[in-house]
Amino acid sequence: MGIFSRRQTATLDPARAGGRGTPFPAAGDAGLDPALRALTGQWTIDRPHSRIGFSVRHAMVTTVRGAFGDYDSALYFDGARPEASRAEITIRVASVDTGVEQRDAHLVGRDFFDASRYPEMVFRSTSAVHEGGETFRMAGDLTIRDVTRPVELQLDYLGSVVDPFGYERAGFDGTTTIDRTAWGLVYNQRLEAGGTMVSEKVRLQFDISAIRTTPLA
Numbered sequence: 001m002g003i004f005s006r007r008q009t010a011t012l013d014p015a016r017a018g019g020r021g022t023p024f025p026a027a028g029d030a031g032l033d034p035a036l037r038a039l040t041g042q043w044t045i046d047r048p049h050s051r052i053g054f055s056v057r058h059a060m061v062t063t064v065r066g067a068f069g070d071y072d073s074a075l076y077f078d079g080a081r082p083e084a085s086r087a088e089i090t091i092r093v094a095s096v097d098t099g100v101e102q103r104d105a106h107l108v109g110r111d112f113f114d115a116s117r118y119p120e121m122v123f124r125s126t127s128a129v130h131e132g133g134e135t136f137r138m139a140g141d142l143t144i145r146d147v148t149r150p151v152e153l154q155l156d157y158l159g160s161v162v163d164p165f166g167y168e169r170a171g172f173d174g175t176t177t178i179d180r181t182a183w184g185l186v187y188n189q190r191l192e193a194g195g196t197m198v199s200e201k202v203r204l205q206f207d208i209s210a211i212r213t214t215p216l217a
Contacts, residue, residue, distance in 0.1 A: 039160060039170060040080065043210040045073040045089070046169070051207040052091065056180075057199035064103075068121075070095035075210055077170070082130040087138065091121040111187040118145040126150075134158075138174070144183040151176050153206065167211050174206035 045052075053067035070092040078084040093113040096104055108115040125140040134157040142151045158171035180186075180202050188198055 038079070039077050041077065042213045043075040043077060043170065044213050045071070045075070046167075046209045046211045047071070049209040051205070052089070053205045053207070055203045055205065057201070064098060066096055066098035066104075066107075068093065068095050069097055082128050082136060085125075085128040085136075085138070087123070087125040087140070089123045091123075092119060093121050093144075094119060112185055114145060123151075142178070142183075144185070147183045149178075149182050151178060151204075153204075155206075170210045170212075172206070172208040172210065174208065175203065177201055177203045 047069070051067050052071060053065060055063050055065045058064045068091045072090045074086075074088045076084075076086045092115075094108050094115040096107050096113070098104055098107070107113055113121075120143075122143045123140050124143075125138050127140075128136060128138045131137055136155040136157065138153045138155055140151060140153070141148050153174045153176045155172050155174045158173060160168065160170040162168050179200050181200050188200075
């Protein structure tokens, strides 16, 4: 998957790329740093060129990776005042895909996401900080199975580009590690030699190609 892929299909509609989410209200842009002004505005995640995924240790010796294919997003980036930047992502957990149908069915069942009762997982940012260079830290609330806990993402800005179809894109990599049991995902099996079948620690990964949804003023 290329975050800045120039082979995007001509049928992509930037108003639909992030699903049904609506943009956040615009913020004032007085006194913007000229070097960052071009990034300030409303964005949405381009799902065909992005990945919201996870990785977790299995049986203590290997790593299982998966991703969610269905989600909505609303992003606002302020290049002069990163603390004014905001993000909200709503994920339909039934869209989980680990490449194994039986495992996916287990994940959406009652032992894990219980998708019939709790169909959505939501991240809403609460603060953002520029840590220097192209690195940012975004704190927010993550809700899974109606349990909300704070998390912090490290976000690395990868660059921006206007692709051949005229879409303005910005790329970010985001990561955080959570303890799934804090959200009620406690299912496990003990191994005879010690340890557990599924690690309690889960690494969340956000490989984001965002498309601007409103033009600069």
